[in-house]
Amino acid sequence: xxxxxxxxxxxxxxxxxxxxxxxxxxxxxxxxxxxxxxxxxxxxxxxxxxxxxxxxxxxxxxxxxxxxxxxxxxxxxxxxxxxxxxxxxxxxxxxxxxxxxxxxxxxxxxxxxxxxxxxxxxxxxxxxxxxxxxxxxxxxxxxxxxxxxxxxxxxxxxxxxxxxxxxxxxxxxxxxxxxxxxxxxxxxxxxxxxxxxxxxxxxxxxxxxxxxxxxxxxxxxxxxxxxxxxxxxxxxxxxxxxxxxxxxxxxxxxxxxxxxxxxxxxxxxxxxxxxxxxxxxxxxxxxxxxxxxxxxxxxxxxxxxxxxxxxxxxxxxxxxxxxxxxxxxxxxxxxxxxxxxxxxxxxxxxxxxxxxxxxxxxxxxxxxxxxxxxxxxxxxxxxxxxxxxx
Numbered sequence: 001x002x003x004x005x006x007x008x009x010x011x012x013x014x015x016x017x018x019x020x021x022x023x024x025x026x027x028x029x030x031x032x033x034x035x036x037x038x039x040x041x042x043x044x045x046x047x048x049x050x051x052x053x054x055x056x057x058x059x060x061x062x063x064x065x066x067x068x069x070x071x072x073x074x075x076x077x078x079x080x081x082x083x084x085x086x087x088x089x090x091x092x093x094x095x096x097x098x099x100x101x102x103x104x105x106x107x108x109x110x111x112x113x114x115x116x117x118x119x120x121x122x123x124x125x126x127x128x129x130x131x132x133x134x135x136x137x138x139x140x141x142x143x144x145x146x147x148x149x150x151x152x153x154x155x156x157x158x159x160x161x162x163x164x165x166x167x168x169x170x171x172x173x174x175x176x177x178x179x180x181x182x183x184x185x186x187x188x189x190x191x192x193x194x195x196x197x198x199x200x201x202x203x204x205x206x207x208x209x210x211x212x213x214x215x216x217x218x219x220x221x222x223x224x225x226x227x228x229x230x231x232x233x234x235x236x237x238x239x240x241x242x243x244x245x246x247x248x249x250x251x252x253x254x255x256x257x258x259x260x261x262x263x264x265x266x267x268x269x270x271x272x273x274x275x276x277x278x279x280x281x282x283x284x285x286x287x288x289x290x291x292x293x294x295x296x297x298x299x300x301x302x303x304x305x306x307x308x309x310x311x312x313x314x315x316x317x318x319x320x321x322x323x324x325x326x327x328x329x330x331x332x333x334x335x336x337x338x339x340x341x342x343x344x345x346x347x348x349x350x351x352x353x354x355x356x357x358x359x360x361x362x363x364x365x366x367x368x369x370x371x372x373x374x375x376x377x378x379x380x381x382x383x384x385x386x387x388x389x390x
Contacts, residue, residue: 010135010136010138011132011135011136017128018035018128018351018352018355019035019036019037019128019351022035022036022339022349022350022351023035023036023349025340025343025349026343026349029343029344029347029349030347031342031343031347031348031349032347032348032349032373032377032380032381032384033349034303034348034349034350034369034370034371034373034381035339035349035350035351035368035369035370036351036370037176037237037242037320037321037322037370037372038236038242038243038370038372039240039242039372039373040372040373040374040377041240041374042240042241043239043240043241043281044239044281044284044288046280046284047239047241047277047278047280047281047284048277050276050277050280050281051244051273051274051276051277053276054272054273054274054276054277055273059272059273059276060271060272060273060274060275060276061272061273062272063268063269063272064098064269064272064275065269066260066264066268066269067093067096067097067098067260068096068097068098068248068275069098069272069275069276069279070092070093071275071276071279072098072246072248072275072276072278072279072282073092073093073096073098073248074092074279075278075279075280075282075283076090076092076096076098076248076250076282077089077090077091077092077095077096077250078282078283079282079283080218080250083208084217084218084221085221090250091253094253094256094257095250095251095252095253095256096248096249096250096256097248097249097250097256097259097260097263098246098247098248098271098275099247099248099249099263099267099270100245100246100247100266100267100270100271101234101236101245101246101247102204102206102232102233102234102236102247103129103247104245104247104263104266104267104270105230105232105234105247105248105249105259105263106129106130106133106170106202106204106232107129107133107136107262107266108249108259108260108262108263108266109133109202109230109232109249109259109262110133110134110136110137110139110170110202111133111136111137111262112258112259112261112262113137113167113168113200113202113258114134114137114138114139114167114168115137115138115139115167116137116138116139117138117139117140117165118137118138118139118140118165118166118167118168119139119140119141119142119163119165119166119167120134120139120140120141120142120166120167120168120169120170121141121142121143121144121158121161121162121166121168121169121170122134122141122142122143122144122169122170122171122172123143123144123146123153123171123172123175123180124143124144124145124146124356124357124358124362125146125177125178125353125356125357125362125363126141126143126356126357127172127176127177127204127356128355128356130170134170139167140165141170141358142161142166143357143358143359144157144158144161145357145359145362146175146178146180147362148315148324148326148366149315150180151175151178151179151180151315151324152180152186153180153182153186153190155186155189155190155193158190158193159193162193162197162199166197166199167199167200168199168200168201168202169190169194169199169200169201169202170202170204171190171201171202171203171204171219172203172204172205173203173205173216173319174207174208174210174211174216174317174318174319174320175319175320176207176320176321176322177320177322177324177351177353177356177368178315178317178322178324179315179316179317179318179319179320179322179323179324180317180318180319181211181213181214181215181216181318181319182214183214184215184217187217187219187222188222190219191219191222191223191224191225194219194224194225194228194229195223195224195225195228198228199228200228200229200230200255201219201225201228201229201230202229202230202232203218203219203220203229203230203231203232204232205218205231205232205233206232206233206234206236206237206238206247207237207319207320207321208233208238209237209238209289209292209293210237210238210292210293210296210319210320210321211293211318211319212293212296212297212300212317212318212319213318213319214318214319216319218231219231220250220251226251226252227252227255228252228255229251229252229255230249230250230251230255230256230259231249231250231251232247232248232249232250233247233248233250234246234247234248235247235274235278235281235282237321238281238289238292239278239281240372241274241278244271244274244277244278245270245271245274246271246274246275246278249263296321296371296372299371299372299373299375299378300316300317300323300371301316302371302375302378302379302382303323303369303371303378303381303382304316304323304371305382306378306379306381306382306383306385306386307323307325307369307382307385309382309386310382310385310386310388310389311329311330311386311388311389312325312326312327312329312330312367312385313325313326313328313329321370321371321372322368322369322370322371323368323369323371324353324366324367324368325366325367325368325369326365326366326367327365327366327367328365330388332365333364333365334354334364334365335352335353335354335363335364335365335366335367336352336354336355338352338367339351339352339367345387345388346384346385346387346388347384348381348384348385350367350368350369351367351368351369352366352367352368353366353367353368354366369381
């Protein structure tokens with residue numbers, strides 16, 4: 001073979017995801033895994049049984065329709081109307097696309113909308129797939145850095161970042177990993193900038209039902225945003241079935257058709273029987289969603305209090321599954337080295353936020369812990385982490 005590198009230069013430096021690396025470390029050491037954001041209990045029994053029924057009834061065992069099964073697309077449209085009073089009704093036949101999790105929806109959106117040289121503004125720290133998807137499209141990511149302790153977006157800075165090459169805003173609220181939730185004022189200002197500069201917007205809303213402080217309102221519902229916004233969500237975080245990989249993209253029919261064009265050459269289709277189960281999940285009573293939020297708020301506080309007692313500086317999140325902390329009180333600065341050593345030091349795995357920044361110095365000493373675990377696991381992890389102070 002020639003001396004030419006095997007890896008496409010657009011993917012240079014991406015390598016194995018931090019989640020795979022840290023989860024493998026947890027398995028190898030037997031440590032408590034508070035790194036990757038997956039629950040350690042399954043979701044509602046009724047939803048699992050719906051998947052079993054679909055399997056037994058032969059629904060979805062062969063290729064489902066490319067856009068997703070009609071029952072799920074109708075349930076997604078109904079969910080948006082129920083929770084957000086969608087200003088413009090979603091047509092399940094043209095405005096909704098089912099994907100292999102939110103990750104595929106993000107990838108298909110970037111491939112559909114971006115040309116080489118386009119610029120994409122996104123909140124930094126980024127969820128790691130954003131960097132990869134923008135890179136695969138040949139575009140350039142432009143970070144709007146969220147800084148501790150509040151992690152609020154600097155809207156003046158956002159305006160300054162917009163150039164003639166800016167094609168798209170890639171926004172995540174509730175935000176992983178910081179837990180920031182956009183305020184009404186921030187949503188309005190961002191929407192106004194998008195309209196003023198005629199930008200496309202892709203919103204990652206997978207934690208839409210995991211908001212503890214403030215509220216979640218889709219940007220697509222704001223004036224002038226429906227025709228320029230693709231909203232993305234999924235079942236994994238809301239129903240604790242992350243392994244099912246059922247996500248969706250929603251928006252104006254023209255936008256969704258563009259995303260579908262790219263998506264059909266990725267997985268084509270996926271998760272057939274699970275799509276029927278998720279359709280039932282989206283119609284669960286309001287009490288389910290309220291209980292989900294209340295339980296995760298309690299677990300947030302349980303872990304955040306434990307981390308504070310252990311000596312971390314804690315940034316209590318307004319949403320998501322994660323608490324961001326700072327290790328500076330321990331006299332340490334390198335979060336990656338800290339997380340690599342943590343399983344041996346006290347039997348806990350976490351994720352360094354520095355890997356989610358273009359400029360690692362911006363999050364050099366930040367460490368993320370997941371609290372979507374059982375109470376006994378969180379208590380045991382907090383007890384182990386308290387040994388760091390010694």
